[in-house]
Amino acid sequence: MSRNSKLFSPLFLKLVRDLWGIRSQAIAIALVIGSGIGLFFGSRATFDSLFYTRDTYYREYRFADVFASAKRAPDRLLAEIREIPGVSVAESRVVVDVTLDVPGMDAPAKGRLISVPEESRPQLNNVAVLRGRWVDSKRPDEAVVSEAFATAHGFDLGDSVYAVINGRRRSLVIVGVGQSPEYVYLISGNDLFPDVKRFGVFWVARRPLATAFDMEGGFNDLALALAPGASEQEVLTRLDEVLEPYGGFGAMGRSEQVSNWYLQNELTQLASMGRAVPTLFLLVAVFLLNVVLTRVIAVQRQQIAALKALGRTNFEIGLHYASWALVIGLTGCVFGVLFGVGITRAMLEMYRTYFSFPELHYDPALKHLWSAVLLAIAGSLAGAFNAIRSAVRLPPAQAMRPPTPPSFKRAWIGGRWLDQPSKIILRNVIRVPARTSLSVLGIAMAVAVMLVGTGMMDSIDELADVQFDLVQRQDVMVTFAEPVSSAALFELQRMPGVESVEAMRSVPVVLRAGPRSKQTALLGLPQNPRLMRAVDTSREAQPMPTHGLMLSKALASQLGVKPGDTLVAEVREGRRPHLTMTVASTIDDYMGTSAYLEIEALHRVMQEAGTLSAALLEVDTLAGEKLYRELKDAPRVAGVALRQASIDNFNTFLKDNMSGMMGINLLFAGIIAFGVVYNTARISLSERARDLASLRVLGFRKGEISYILLGEQAVLVLIALPLGLLIGRWMMAALVASMTSELYRVPFVLHGDTHVIATVTVVVAAAVSAIVVRRRLDGLDLVEVLKSRE
């Protein structure tokens, strides 16, 4: 006879053995908690890593506070800019986009050439040289290239690429590979995703660049650092005034700088993901704990009363049942932290493909570990609250009394036309309406989470369909460095494989309506364009207005205007006129914040004839190679964008990463679905075991008693499915609304088969639970069940 049982208090042993008895339910709940904690921990740790990495990077490489560009400003203007109150450092640069001819790649790429100071490293937006060395400013052909581009093409130091400058190919010899805080998110123009193969940044000596682009003694780009406490808004206003005569395009702060905007956007989403989703999971876990523990208390009423009668205090009993929840919660926390570390690693790995950082700092902070533990404890106690309260309130005199049978209301349901087992099912469903509705709600949540988890993909697909099938139907878009005459259209039309050409005129403007303003472009397109179109959320292409502007709804709401209102378009090009225009209509579109009008109308207000800034081509893909060669050498071409490349890019970036995320979502949603359904089934098994065993003794067959128990589950699931789909649609709408940004609006689309997937998953979870329960029912030890009293 061992005496070591004294090592543990009997209540502790009771805890361990009782929990072991409900281990599968406990683990299911722990997994739900783990999912929540994992997402919480993972997104927090990722947020921290990203935030910390960004801040150190910005600080160490002196990311500028203000950015501005102009057509051409004289060098002497720099002194005047340095005098603006609040400016601590001002550095001028020459920045130009050129077509690149990369050896081994047919299609042209886009290169951004950025001048570097003569004597030193850049004072602002410094470059981290990862390999090789810095540019020798006396050597005209040397360049440091952005790391992503170099990696994508497998460049070695000493390799060359060719920049087409004024129709002449100039070689750039790669002496170094670097990264800059200005290009953490490496995109150009209106792209959404980095195109590592087709966009590269090159840091080159200033003098030859200035010479080639007529910038000697001048600059076209500016980076500023602000003094501590300076007002960014005032500096921006002053800077715009100073640059106005030199063709300023409008100054902007960090918040509008493209790379930083994306980074900030990602951080914001991470932060909100770290709140909303874990909250949902924890709520489900609280609900499950509540259901399971309430049931445990019901089963153990007599034990509790006996413990009290034996002199155990309410505190001891409360603590005992709180411990049930805490053990489950902390087990979940362990799962969660493991999940979380995995999620963090996966997310950081994903960010490595999106963002170029010298290194991603990974350090899961201890404070998040504590928060995770606290969260798990808080969740468990919340889940245990009801149970603890009823355990504490249970009068000890109860122990002296036989258990009272549950009270049933006479069922009005069924009448004559239902058999007895079916009546039992319905009465059980109706008997505890609160519990029934909670179970239904729990299963519905599982359906909803599934729907949202898989539904995101529908939205992304819709976005891609609209963008690539309806909006950007051109195969190639050629942009010109400067607006060109319509003669260019005929030149393009004659190039090999070109089947049709459409003109596009884009004029950079600042739109002002009262106190509100927005930097954007007026897009002039044919009245009913064939290639590049404006398509609304109902997939209808809208004609370009011949009078007034058609504003993207997002833009209209930013400016606070509606059709019929007037606004001022301050043109940032050529003569820089200020045009008063009316809002003809708005269009509810997915991408960007555009202002459209018919191209001839745009020519009229700009007082120009047939000018275009880009051309859209429809080409015979077979002729691709020849066409690209000609385009690479075309003198005024600044960029060539290929439809296929955008699609590929969209797929690699968004879809691949999304499907990774979706896998995780599916896993978690499956955990919730199974956790809820399984627990509900097990609980009603425990509640009914006695009655069912009695029925068996009365001669009912196994199938018949299974029907009673599982039929009840089936009724719950049937009610929960449509409800869950509704809740899911509602959650999806909220999620989609929260993802709206200037760059894109996520469409609210849920396909039929997504509903089917959500439904089927939950039904499968229910079926698996049913099988487990059925096996338990078949193995029901009649004597055992009937002997034991509740």
Added chain:
Amino acid sequence: MDAAAASTQAGEPYAPTVAGQDEQPLFRARGLSKIYRMGEVEVHALRGVDFEVRRGEFLVLLGPSGSGKSTLLNILGGLDTPTHGSVFYRDQELSKASEGELTQYRRAHVGFVFQFYNLIPSLTARENVELVTEIATNPMEAADALRLVDMGDRLDHFPAQLSGGEQQRVAIARAIAKQPAVLLCDEPTGALDVSTGGIVLRAIDRIHRELGTAVAVITHNAVIAEMAHRVVSLSDGQVASEVVNASRRGVEELEW
């Protein structure tokens, strides 16, 4: 704990205080009534009961079903409180005690035996007893308590592995292990057959004799009453009669 009871040598017969002596009783209840309100209906479980239990006494409570026996026992045990009237355990007024004080009182002085055993199914016989010895100030060894009820060889068995009578004996061991001043038993043999009931009663009687514990037993079985020093009958919430047994019978002598 109860120094007098604890110091009593095992096997030595214990003389209870005889009725009529004016020594302070263990329990003294005056005008006890208990009213259960269930919506409109009021159930008078007890209607003005005056009642005493003396030290070292073996008392049997008889009465028809619903006459208020369990209610009275629960109030004595500090599980319930009366609606009117007062009840004292020695100098402590239970009818005025707070919930916490009642818990403390049960912990220190009372041993309970329930009609339905109420063992914790996930604990072995020994652990069920330790549930009490762990928190008592002067307990016996759990194993010793189980040996007292002839369960010394079933220490590590779970309740599900024991028969009803064996479970009830574990429950008794659990009740006496803290060496309580009083043992309150609500139909301890109610769910048992005659001979198993006899074993259980023997166990109770042995505790009573060897430890000098006062015992109050509710039963429907008038035969058991012959073991008692005193038999109190309840009827409709009132004391109907009180009989002092001139000659107690040992359990062995009872005729079932």
